Amino acid sequence: MEIISLQYPIVSSQAALTAKPKTLAIGHFDGVHRGHQNVIRHAMETARAAGLQGAIMTFHPHPKEVLGQSGQYTASLTPLDEKVERFRKLGAQVVYIVNFDLEFASVTPADFVEQVLRPLQVKKATVGFDFTFGAKGAGKPETLWALGEPDIEVEIVDPFMQDGDKVSSTLIREALSEGRPEVAEQLLGEPYQVRGVVIHGEGRGRTIGFPTANIKQEAAYVIPRQGVYAVMVQVDGKRVPAVLNIGVKPTFHEKLPEPVMEAHLLDFSGDLYDKSITVQFISFLRSEKKFGSIDELIAQIKSDAEQASSVLAAYNKN
Numbered sequence: 196m197e198i199i200s201l202q203y204p205i206v207s208s209q210a211a212l213t214a215k216p217k218t219l220a221i222g223h224f225d226g227v228h229r230g231h232q233n234v235i236r237h238a239m240e241t242a243r244a245a246g247l248q249g250a251i252m253t254f255h256p257h258p259k260e261v262l263g264q265s266g267q268y269t270a271s272l273t274p275l276d277e278k279v280e281r282f283r284k285l286g287a288q289v290v291y292i293v294n295f296d297l298e299f300a301s302v303t304p305a306d307f308v309e310q311v312l313r314p315l316q317v318k319k320a321t322v323g324f325d326f327t328f329g330a331k332g333a334g335k336p337e338t339l340w341a342l343g344e345p346d347i348e349v350e351i352v353d354p355f356m357q358d359g360d361k362v363s364s365t366l367i368r369e370a371l372s373e374g375r376p377e378v379a380e381q382l383l384g385e386p387y388q389v390r391g392v393v394i395h396g397e398g399r400g401r402t403i404g405f406p407t408a409n410i411k412q413e414a415a416y417v418i419p420r421q422g423v424y425a426v427m428v429q430v431d432g433k434r435v436p437a438v439l440n441i442g443v444k445p446t447f448h449e450k451l452p453e454p455v456m457e458a459h460l461l462d463f464s465g466d467l468y469d470k471s472i473t474v475q476f477i478s479f480l481r482s483e484k485k486f487g488s489i490d491e492l493i494a495q496i497k498s499d500a501e502q503a504s505s506v507l508a509a510y511n512k513n
């Protein structure tokens with residue numbers, strides 16, 4: 196798979212000069228959830244059937260981040276490199292990452308088609324029913340259809356529904372903020388995950404019998420609701436059951452400026468510092484509490500670990 200960064204205008208760029216006829220799925224695709232997967236699969240199938248290259252175009256950073264419309268979009272469900280990995284798994288031959296800056300934000304829908312899609316040899320474009328593009332998001336799928344004529348065929352993919360709801364990144368963000376990782380998993384098609392590096396914490400964990408790997412997220416992820424979770428941790432190519440806390444440790448701190456994310460891996464011992472790990476959120480267990488004594492906290496973490504162990508044993512059986 197080829198990964199090509201594009202900076203508008205692209206007309207005389209290498210990417211345009213060497214472009215092959217293609218089918219292009221276009222979207223932001225944050226999360227690469229089941230709805231996105233459906234759009235991308237349609238595009239890849241169309242490409243195969245028509246003997247065209249199968250490509251995906253996405254935008255980075257998030258338009259809402261650049262245009263300052265919504266603070267929450269500084270965090271994503273899938274940072275760019277994870278998104279690109281998923282595109283690879285979905286069979287893309289080429290991924291275009293368009294640098295979404297203010298200049299690109301002001302390109303009209305017509306110019307997007309003439310100055311980006313046609314130079315890239317797009318013969319078929321696949322978008323979701325709610326796709327918007329061009330300055331102020333003025334372009335809709337039907338606009339693309341009209342502007343693409345006669346030689347760019349546009350395929351508009353219907354909403355992907357699950358239990359009566361339209362699968363969307365917003366729904367996934369809501370589920371995570373409510374501490375419902377099972378819902379997020381259903382919508383994503385796999386558990387919600389956060390990657391990061393293990394850093395040093397306060398060194399208290401091992402003194403209370405529960406060493407915890409403190410995770411510094413590798414990018415600005417959407418962070419689930421604070422509290423205790425049963426999670427699966429991927430480290431050194433292994434998947435290890437773990438119990439995780441996202442919180443401010445009220446038993447020890449009046450006010451931590453930022454919540455921390457820390458995982459105690461079950462039936463595990465070893466040095467994890469500086470390792471890159473991936474946390475998959477499986478189930479929410481409880482809210483974080485301020486305990487009157489360290490012994491009460493230890494007893495509670497012991498019971499959290501037991502609960503996580505049984506939840507994860509059942510999860511991994513299915």
Ligand SMILES: Cc1cc2nc3c(=O)[nH]c(=O)nc-3n(C[C@H](O)[C@H](O)[C@H](O)COP(=O)(O)O)c2cc1C
Nearest residue numbers: 396397398399400407438440444445446483484499
């Ligand atoms: C499963 C689990 C549950 C936890 N629950 C709480 C809690 O309810 N209240 C709290 O103050 N700290 C809680 N903690 C955080 C501990 O206070 C923290 O792990 C301990 O202070 C060690 O921190 P350190 O790794 O920075 O040394 C929890 C930690 C784990 C692993």
Ligand SMILES: Nc1ncnc2c1ncn2[C@@H]1O[C@H](COP(=O)(O)OP(=O)(O)O)[C@@H](O)[C@H]1O
Nearest residue numbers: 395396397398400401406407460464466467468
């Ligand atoms: N079962 C385990 N789960 C998590 N970390 C473990 C485990 N066993 C050993 N460790 C090691 O212990 C470290 C955490 O110990 P801890 O006393 O909590 O220190 P810190 O406050 O620096 O995180 C981890 O970063 C890891 O290197």
